[in-house]
Amino acid sequence: NMAEEAKKQAAYTAVDNHVQNNQVVGIGSGSTIVYAVDRLAERVRQEKLNIICVPTSFQARQLILKHGLMLSDLDRHPELDVAIDGADEVDADLTLIKGGGGCLTQEKIVAGCARHFVVIADYRKDSKVMGEQWKKGVPIEVVPMAHVPVSRKIVQLFGGEVNLRMGVSKAGPVVTDNSNFILDWKFERVHSWKDVHQAIKMIPGVVETGLFVGMAERAYFGMEDGRVQVRE
Ligand code: DER
Numbered sequence: 001n002m003a004e005e006a007k008k009q010a011a012y013t014a015v016d017n018h019v020q021n022n023q024v025v026g027i028g029s030g031s032t033i034v035y036a037v038d039r040l041a042e043r044v045r046q047e048k049l050n051i052i053c054v055p056t057s058f059q060a061r062q063l064i065l066k067h068g069l070m071l072s073d074l075d076r077h078p079e080l081d082v083a084i085d086g087a088d089e090v091d092a093d094l095t096l097i098k099g100g101g102g103c104l105t106q107e108k109i110v111a112g113c114a115r116h117f118v119v120i121a122d123y124r125k126d127s128k129v130m131g132e133q134w135k136k137g138v139p140i141e142v143v144p145m146a147h148v149p150v151s152r153k154i155v156q157l158f159g160g161e162v163n164l165r166m167g168v169s170k171a172g173p174v175v176t177d178n179s180n181f182i183l184d185w186k187f188e189r190v191h192s193w194k195d196v197h198q199a200i201k202m203i204p205g206v207v208e209t210g211l212f213v214g215m216a217e218r219a220y221f222g223m224e225d226g227r228v229q230v231r232e
Pocket of ligand 1: 032089
């Protein structure tokens with residue numbers, strides 16, 4: 001369908017523009033990155049590239065292994081050439097909401113270790129203002145024993161509503177790859193996302209927020225008509 005084709009176009013364009021031989025590449029999580037790994041594996045085979053991949057989740061690790069790509073980690077490769085990842089929403093400042101798939105913590109760590117961090121997404125993520133299209137709020141990873149006080153503090157500070165993310169095919173709360181819970185904060189208005197991120201990050205028990213401020217260098221959006229729009 002149109003959105004899947006748009007994801008594929010964005011993913012292929014980003015891989016073709018940013019991946020060269022002898023590079024260490026951070027592999028994001030979610031559904032759009034699947035197309036990027038397909039393209040990466042195709043190029044590695046066709047061009048006999050030497051590429052090392054660092055995953056951002058169990059899901060990304062499975063993708064790397066499934067395609068027979070070279071798997072590594074931050075112990076061996078603490079500096080990456082480029083990290084490629086999806087986003088739930090991208091605003092005019094290239095601030096991202098990430099974590100729809102619950103992998104935001106390792107994604108942010110890997111993105112922070114990369115010289116270049118590029119985002120791939122379909123047109124539904126391309127917003128001017130945060131919240132225009134993405135209605136599930138900002139994901140926040142928390143230590144399980146703190147989820148209630150953290151939820152209360154966020155509402156006290158910034159209003160809105162905070163929900164503990166519950167499993168669909170698993171009874172009880174979603175548990176992340178780091179054995180933590182995820183809160184989804186549905187904000188009511190536009191904020192200074194840098195200030196919000198910093199304030200929430202300081203609450204005891206918060207591991208990471210899904211606000212990626214000033215991290216993405218470029219975003220590739222697959223459009224409805226098959227074209228790819230680039231923002232930076
Ligand atoms: O959960 C995440 O951070 C994912 O990267 C998400 O932001 C994008 O997932 P999608 O490519 O399936 O939309």
